[in-house]
Amino acid sequence: MKRTSSKTYLAIAFGILFVLILFFGVRFLLKNYLLNIxxxxxxxxxxxxxxNGESKVLPPGSIICYNAVFKNTALWSDKSAFETALSNHDVLITVETWxxxxxxxxxxxxxxANGRFDKQISELGAVIAKSxxxxxxxxAPDMEVPTxxxxxxxxxxxxxxxAFNYFSKRIKQLAPKVQIVWGPSGYPGDxxxxxxxxxxxxxxxxLGSSSEKSVNYYPLAGSIPEMLKSKLHRLRFIDRPVLIMSDEEGLxxxxxxxxxxxxxxxxHKYINTVYSKNVYADxxxxxxxxxALxxxxxxxxxxLFNRPRITVEHLFTDWGEVERGDFERNFLQVIDRHHEVIVTxxxxxxxxxxxxxxxxxxILKGRYDKQIKKLFDIISSTKTIVYLRWMHEMEIPIHRYAWQSQDPVSYINAFRYFMQFDGGPGINVKKVWGPAGDRGxxxxxxxxxxxDYISIAIYGLPDKNITDPEKQEAFSTIFNRKYYRMRFLDKPLFITEFGVKGSEAFQNKWLAxxxxxxxxxxxxxxxxxxxxxxxxxxxxxxxxxxxxITPKSMIKFCSLLNE
Known part of the structure; x- marks a missing residue:
């Protein structure tokens, strides 16, 4: 057998030592220097x-855009070029945390929020504080896109x-002059x-967000002006100037x-209504x-309508029923039972x-003025409280109703036209705005x-493909999600539709x-x-x-409700 020479052993030993030095050196470098890419x-x-001020188009290169990626597995980072850019240009840094x-x-x-990226934040703060x-x-941009x-x-x-406020507070402490940008894509629900x-x-x-292009829940706008219009509209509750960004070469x-x-x-056209300063909310x-409930x-x-504690009945109607007199007949029957009425x-x-x-x-052209007047005459002819819910569930991206998936400003104008028509309905009528409570x-x-009231709908079945009642979402889960979307608004809530399917035992559990x-x-x-x-x-x-549900279930449910 051929013997291995001492030189070979020495070479192997040096090789192992070199690998160890390289390993621990790179590890030290990653941990202490290359925190960010x-x-x-x-x-x-x-x-x-x-x-509220000057809007302007920016020439190409006015603001240099960089990414700072918090992912300490980087083998390369052009930090010197980044520092040079900060010295010579206005810079927008998009921070990613992975x-x-x-x-x-x-x-x-x-x-x-628990401090996992504090070292990376400190490094970034120290670099930009010098600029x-x-x-x-x-x-963390595009946070609202469901992908x-x-x-x-x-x-x-x-x-x-x-997490946003934690990051922003720390970076502001390190670099007080930095301008913090909240960066949604401009997608529904932002x-x-x-x-x-x-x-x-x-x-x-x-504009042209890659995140948005990866999903198809909502149709993409057909043109840049349409996209701009819808995205800026979604920020009408936000009193901050808006940076318009794009990575598409043509733009x-x-x-x-x-x-x-x-x-x-x-x-400016709708400055007193849709875009009034009154809608701004912090x-x-x-x-x-x-x-009382x-x-x-x-x-x-x-x-169920004659059970104890039931004091309100819900009627759905349309133009045809108002014209034929069907609605008036049904409405007066509810009034005769001494119940208040929700009219959808x-x-x-x-x-x-x-x-x-x-x-x-x-509606805005006045085609239905006669029907509106007749409806108002009927529901205003009593002292009983009527909750008038008009063009509901408008935000769901389907076409079940003709007013769904339409331009929000057109919807708003039609809603206002109806509720203010000829001075509006009588003082006994409460005006109800009724989204489903979905995104946007x-x-x-x-x-x-x-x-006067906001209404939402809460149904246990979140997906048409779910057949197992036990997989329905809890009332509390749906409510918390939908109610949070109304946080900019200060109106009382009326849940004008809710329901659950399944066995009586499951329904009782859900209702509890x-x-x-x-x-x-x-x-x-x-x-x-x-x-x-x-x-x-x-x-x-x-x-x-x-x-x-059964009358027994309704009575049990009502017994659990506070007065």
């Missing part, structure tokens, strides 16, 4: 929109807000993640000043609290039976002066949870159970859910 991005700030390896499944927002130029920091392109996306809004004015200097939106050099001018003109508004039912088969007016079918596909436009609800908020939630939320002024199956046409080939 810095690199220039293709994104660009193309314009600034300021509804977890590595097995930690990837953890909630990165909680990790930020004499303007520095913008945009942390997983980034690990912080589509998490609980409260988790995002806590304001759920609004962290408040205290830490935010600018908002931003992204970087061809963003047209007329697009910005048109948006300024559009906002945080959740204080909600009024009830003195209204309990109602939608009960066409008349199985669905303005989509008249006596012709043909659905009006451009109903918002026709507040995009359709018509204004304090035409709303509902009662507990209602008792602990005094801003809920009224509730109304939907005691029927849903409209089969809305469910296609799937059997429509039956929300009906």
């Amino acid at each position: 810095y690199y220039p991005t293709n994104q660009q700030v193309v314009a600034v929109f300021n509804v 977890l590595k390896g097995s930690d990837y499944k953890r909630n990165v927002l909680n990790e930020v 004499k130029k303007k520095v913008f920091i945009r942390w 997983d392109v980034y690990p912080w996306q589509f998490k609980l809004p409260k988790d995002y807000i806590e 304001t759920e993640y609004w962290p408040g004015n205290q830490m935010v200097d600018y908002a931003s939106i992204t 970087k050099t061809n963003f047209k000043p007329i697009w910005l001018t048109d948006q300024q003109s559009y906002h 945080s959740a508004k204080i909600k009024p609290e009830r003195t 209204k309990i109602g039912v939608y009960d066409p088969n008349k199985k 007016m669905e303005p989509w079918r008249d006596n012709s039976g043909i659905t009006d596909t451009i109903v918002l436009e026709n 609800s507040v995009d359709f908020w018509p204004g304090d002066d035409v709303v 949870n509902a009662a507990k939630t209602i008792n602990t939320n005094p801003h809920i002024f009224g509730i109304c159970y939907f005691n029927l199956y849903d409209n089969p046409k809305a469910w296609g080939n799937i059997k429509a859910p039956d929300w009906s």
Whole structure:
């Protein structure tokens, strides 16, 4: 056997030593120096929109865009080029926080708020504090888009807000002059993640967002002006200038000043209504609290309406029923039972039976003025309180109703036209704005002066494909999610539709949870159970859910409710 020489052993030993030195050296370098990766991005700030000040298009390169990636597995980082850019240019830094390896499944927002990235924040703060130029920091953008392109996306809004404010406070302490940018894409539901004015200097939106392109829940706008219009509209509760960003080459050099001018003109046109300063809100508004709870039912088969504590009945109607007199007959029957009335007016079918596909436009043109007047005359002819709910569930991105998935400003104008028509309905009528409570609800908020109550719908079945009743969401889960979306608004809440399917035992369990939630939320002024199956046409080939409960279950539910 050939013997291994001493030189070979020595070479092996030096090789092992070199590997160990390299390993621990790189590890030390990663841990102590290469905490962050810095690199220039293709994104660009193309314009600034300021509804209360100057809006302007920015020449290419006015603000250099960099990414700072908090992921301490970097083998390379062009930190010197980054520091040079900070010395010579205004810079916008988009900060990304990532977890590595097995930690990837953890909630990165909680990790930020718990101090996991403090060293990375400190490094970034020390670098940007030296700059004499303007520095913008945009942390964890596109957070509202329901996708997983980034690990912080589509998490609980409260988790995002806590992490955002934690990061922003620390970076401000290190670099007080930095401009903090809250960076939603501009997707429906973005304001759920609004962290408040205290830490935010600018908002931003992204035209042609890659995150948005990865999902198809909402249709993409057909043109840049349409996209700009919808995204800026969604920020109307935010009193901050908006940086308009894009990574599409065509927009970087061809963003047209007329697009910005048109948006300024559009906002000014509705400055006293849709874009009034009254809609600006920094945080959740204080909600009024009830003195007594209204309990109602939608009960066409008349199985629950005469039970103890039921004082409200729900009627759905349309133009045709008002014209024929069917609505008046049904309405007066409820009045004769000495019950208050929820009237959900669905303005989509008249006596012709043909659905009006451009109903918002026709309302504003006065096509239905006679029907509106007749409806107002009927519901205002009594001293009984009537809750008038008009064009409900407008925000759901479907076309079940002709007023759904429409331009929010057109909807708002039609809502206001109706509620203010000929001076509005009588003093006994309470005006109800009734979104389902889904993403983007507040995009359709018509204004304090035409709303007395907000209504939402709560049904246990979150998905048409769920057939197991046990998989239905709890009332409290749905309520907390939907009610949080109303935090900019200060009106009392009336849950005008709620229901659950399943065995009587399961329904009772679900309703017990509902009662507990209602008792602990005094801003809920009224509730109304939907005691029927849903409209089969809305469910296609799937059997429509039956929300009906027994009188015994209704009595038990009412017994759990506080007076």
